Amino acid sequence: MDSDEALLEAWPGVRIDRDNIEYYRALLDRRLVVARCRDCRTWHHPPRSVCPRCWSRSIGAEPVSGRGTVAFSTIVHGRRGGSAGGRLVAAVELDEQEALRIAALVVEADQAAVTPGTEVELTWLEREGRPVPAFRPVAGSPAAARATAADEQAVQEGASS
Amino acid sequence: MSPARYPARDQVAIVGVGRSPYSRDRQGCTPGSLVIDATIAALRDCGLGAGDVDGICGSMVAAQYVQAALGIPAVTWFANPPAVIGNQIVAAVAAIASGVCDTALVYHHAYRLPWASAAAAKDPFRRRSTVGMADSRSFWGTGHVDNGAGSMFGAVPYAAWAGRYLHDYGYGRDRLGLVAINSRTNAVSNPDAVYREPLTMEDYLDGRMVREPLCVYDMDVPIDGADAFVLTTAERARDLPHPSVLVHAATLGHTDYGSEEQLRDLDHAGQVVVARRLWEISELGRDDMDLLYPYEGFSNIMLCWLENLGFCGRGEAGDFMVEHWDDAQQRLLVNGRVPVNSHGGSLSEGGTQGSGAVREAVRQLRGTLAERQVHGARAALVTPGGFYFNSQGMILRRD
Numbered sequence: 346m347d348s349d350e351a352l353l354e355a356w357p358g359v360r361i362d363r364d365n366i367e368y369y370r371a372l373l374d375r376r377l378v379v380a381r382c383r384d385c386r387t388w389h390h391p392p393r394s395v396c397p398r399c400w401s402r403s404i405g406a407e408p409v410s411g412r413g414t415v416a417f418s419t420i421v422h423g424r425r426g427g428s429a430g431g432r433l434v435a436a437v438e439l440d441e442q443e444a445l446r447i448a449a450l451v452v453e454a455d456q457a458a459v460t461p462g463t464e465v466e467l468t469w470l471e472r473e474g475r476p477v478p479a480f481r482p483v484a485g486s487p488a489a490a491r492a493t494a495a496d497e498q499a500v501q502e503g504a505s506s
Numbered sequence: 507m508s509p510a511r512y513p514a515r516d517q518v519a520i521v522g523v524g525r526s527p528y529s530r531d532r533q534g535c536t537p538g539s540l541v542i543d544a545t546i547a548a549l550r551d552c553g554l555g556a557g558d559v560d561g562i563c564g565s566m567v568a569a570q571y572v573q574a575a576l577g578i579p580a581v582t583w584f585a586n587p588p589a590v591i592g593n594q595i596v597a598a599v600a601a602i603a604s605g606v607c608d609t610a611l612v613y614h615h616a617y618r619l620p621w622a623s624a625a626a627a628k629d630p631f632r633r634r635s636t637v638g639m640a641d642s643r644s645f646w647g648t649g650h651v652d653n654g655a656g657s658m659f660g661a662v663p664y665a666a667w668a669g670r671y672l673h674d675y676g677y678g679r680d681r682l683g684l685v686a687i688n689s690r691t692n693a694v695s696n697p698d699a700v701y702r703e704p705l706t707m708e709d710y711l712d713g714r715m716v717r718e719p720l721c722v723y724d725m726d727v728p729i730d731g732a733d734a735f736v737l738t739t740a741e742r743a744r745d746l747p748h749p750s751v752l753v754h755a756a757t758l759g760h761t762d763y764g765s766e767e768q769l770r771d772l773d774h775a776g777q778v779v780v781a782r783r784l785w786e787i788s789e790l791g792r793d794d795m796d797l798l799y800p801y802e803g804f805s806n807i808m809l810c811w812l813e814n815l816g817f818c819g820r821g822e823a824g825d826f827m828v829e830h831w832d833d834a835q836q837r838l839l840v841n842g843r844v845p846v847n848s849h850g851g852s853l854s855e856g857g858t859q860g861s862g863a864v865r866e867a868v869r870q871l872r873g874t875l876a877e878r879q880v881h882g883a884r885a886a887l888v889t890p891g892g893f894y895f896n897s898q899g900m901i902l903r904r905d
């Protein structure tokens with residue numbers, strides 16, 4: 346999507362600004378990009394206008410491989426709680442750089458088998474017609490499982506419960 | 507070794523404490539009314555009036571609102587720093603010690619917003635109270651906060667860090683359970699606490715799972731209530747009715763990894779900075795403390811405080827809880843002597859992000875509590891806040 350106006354219209358309610366606009370522009374094309382210093386090549390997230398390592402103001406938004414590991418995660422249960430499962434929210438540490446993390450849902454997973462160190466890869470969900478980045482255990486991982494109805498439901502929920 | 511430069515040491519006293527009672531079923535209050543209850547009570551506690559106050563420092567309710575509400579004719583200093591409650595106290599101590607003002611009113615309130623509970627959501631005034639309310643984007647001053655279902659925001663990352671902690675050090679949930687039981691046992695002897703029924707480990711392990719591994723007993727209890735404090739110079743404090751409680755040392759702490767999912771590891775939490783700084787500027791050491799108030803609004807936060815403050819090493823707090831557990835009393839007594847969160851903490855007295863702990867520490871050091879008084883207590887260590895945004899600490903001592 347080329348026009349900034351159209352992009353803003355595509356994400357009502359999100360406070361898109363000059364620092365984060367490329368992140369949201371890429372999401373619409375199902376691409377995950379992360380802010381990266383054009384000078385020293387250090388990544389940072391969330392996107393800001395300066396490199397925290399070298400203070401360069403030349404910051405680009407570059408695609409990442411989408412591969413990473415779960416750094417830490419929690420299963421969020423609804424008010425009724427308990428055994429029915431919930432949504433699995435994780436801080437995924439991207440392979441690109443140590444401690445560079447994206448918070449996202451983990452789907453297509455045996456939730457109880459997801460632990461720190463579980464290898465995951467990028468996948469996409471839809472919320473209100475817009476792509477949302479998520480992760481799933483890589484094929485062959487003991488935590489990999491088929492998609493469930495809970496996966497679909499999870500993305501529709503808010504973050505406040 | 508002499509302590510680091512800290513000219514404010516023992517220069518400022520907490521002379522007044524006041525509260526608006528903590529409650530889970532209160533009607534008719536507003537954030538403003540809660541703060542007014544507490545600030546008036548704090549001023550009456552030390553016999554001061556509106557004309558004696560020349561500084562105001564609160565959390566969410568604007569200092570200017572309180573000034574107008576109480577008819578405080580003139581102040582030379584005011585502030586509304588965001589972190590509770592050390593941010594307000596550190597600021598007030600700095601303002602008084604440097605002479606920007608002499609006597610400061612400090613306060614914090616908790617008000618159950620509609621998403622705090624089903625009961626709160628039913629109250630039409632609570633629903634209306636969010637009109638115009640700033641969200642997390644305002645705090646950061648930037649547009650980028652993922653507020654979707656996959657975001658690490660609020661309670662979710664604390665639960666995730668709790669899971670990482672149990673995973674890394676091989677503990678079961680029972681070690682978190684000891685934190686919850688300790689707070690509850692202490693709350694039993696606090697008539698002002700909202701949860702006073704004893705809690706057993708069986709109750710804890712059966713508790714409704716909310717965000718794994720944290721169950722309903724691991725998370726602070728939403729209440730309406732407020733605490734307020736009057737701070738003034740140590741010199742003036744000696745002319746006021748209560749024994750003076752001095753701010754011996756107070757600090758904030760933050761690192762450049764200071765957000766939820768980006769926090770590198772627990773060794774980079776703000777708590778580490780707080781602990782290092784507190785022990786640098788304090789003339790008192792860990793063994794001089796008669797009372798400990800490590801924040802436990804999420805139970806795992808308290809375990810990390812114990813480690814970062816040096817009571818044990820990284821990953822050892824789960825075992826520390828067992829080693830210092832008094833089985834007969836069903837609570838933690840460090841070295842068989844020092845109670846931890848003697849008022850019941852945020853888990854059982856009520857969730858006010860640590861302002862309840864400051865109030866309790868002051869009252870304990872005055873020596874005027876009934877049942878739960880720690881006799882002869884001279885020093886208290888109060889460390890509000892979690893891993894990011896709000897790690898804070900203070901050492902209070904009897905003059």
